[in-house]
Amino acid sequence: MTANPRLKATFERLNGRAALIPYITTGDPSVTATVPLMHALVKAGADVIELGVPFSDPMADGSVIQRAAERAVARGVSLRTVLDMVAQFRETDETTPVVLMGYANPIEAMGQQVFAQAAGHAGVDGVLTVDYPPEECEDFVQYLTDYQVDPIFLLAPTSTDARIQRIADIARGYVYYVSLKGVTGSASLDVADVAKQLQRIRQYVTIPVGVGFGIRDAQNAQKVAEHADAVVIGSKIIETMEQNFNEHGDDALAIKAAADWLESVHQALIA
Numbered sequence: 001m002t003a004n005p006r007l008k009a010t011f012e013r014l015n016g017r018a019a020l021i022p023y024i025t026t027g028d029p030s031v032t033a034t035v036p037l038m039h040a041l042v043k044a045g046a047d048v049i050e051l052g053v054p055f056s057d058p059m060a061d062g063s064v065i066q067r068a069a070e071r072a073v074a075r076g077v078s079l080r081t082v083l084d085m086v087a088q089f090r091e092t093d094e095t096t097p098v099v100l101m102g103y104a105n106p107i108e109a110m111g112q113q114v115f116a117q118a119a120g121h122a123g124v125d126g127v128l129t130v131d132y133p134p135e136e137c138e139d140f141v142q143y144l145t146d147y148q149v150d151p152i153f154l155l156a157p158t159s160t161d162a163r164i165q166r167i168a169d170i171a172r173g174y175v176y177y178v179s180l181k182g183v184t185g186s187a188s189l190d191v192a193d194v195a196k197q198l199q200r201i202r203q204y205v206t207i208p209v210g211v212g213f214g215i216r217d218a219q220n221a222q223k224v225a226e227h228a229d230a231v232v233i234g235s236k237i238i239e240t241m242e243q244n245f246n247e248h249g250d251d252a253l254a255i256k257a258a259a260d261w262l263e264s265v266h267q268a269l270i271a
Helices: 005-014 034-043 063-074 079-090 104-110 112-122 138-146 161-170 191-201 218-225 235-248 251-270
Strands: 019-025 049-052 098-102 126-129 150-152 175-178 209-212 230-233
Touching (some): 019 235, 019 251, 034 079, 034 251, 049 063, 049 079, 138 150, 161 191, 218 251, 230 235, 230 251
Parallel strands (some): 019 049, 049 098, 098 126
16 A cells, blocks of 8 residues: 655654644634644644544543534534645645544545545545544545555554554554543553553554643653654643633634644654
């Protein structure tokens, strides 16, 4: 299978430094703010953007991202909207990879092959679908790779060696290791356990391994980056925007708050 060129080039360019991957929900803090927010995060040091596809029942997400998804769904944001946002982003940024993260229902509603083609044409580089188990999505993986979109999968502390091997066989781009048993934004993060789990995963997985869930400050990001190939941060960014928007009611100020916070993490990773 052919790897996505943008993701591959990004990890090669970093030459061992962990990639910084912020997650945001499309349509939050507003629909018109999404593309400017993506550009602001890139300027602040994002190496890859994970763009959340709003869904009414986001089972893997904690309360912060759930609220963002609810706000976006209420604004009418659909999977088509998300793809349109990626296409708009690509008009002025042809190098930063964009990975969609979401759930199976919107993809099934559109049709797997139709979605894969539309994603490839919009400029999507990878797709992580939380509730597509690797044992049951061979056709979907093939559709994605036909359009040079990398299928990205989750691993967890509870993943068996057999599950890790199965994902190693079909995943492209990077693998996303969920560092906690729980939902996004959970409180505690055991970096020593993360390091131990990554060592086990790398016995099977040869592509980059990113770590997410529970990274809420620059210090933790820096510690995780010593072991991971990428650091994924979502809840803290969305929470920062949410608090700022609730206080000021201004998209531009919310975007600036998120970008300023991400820049502090970026500085920690390159220190």
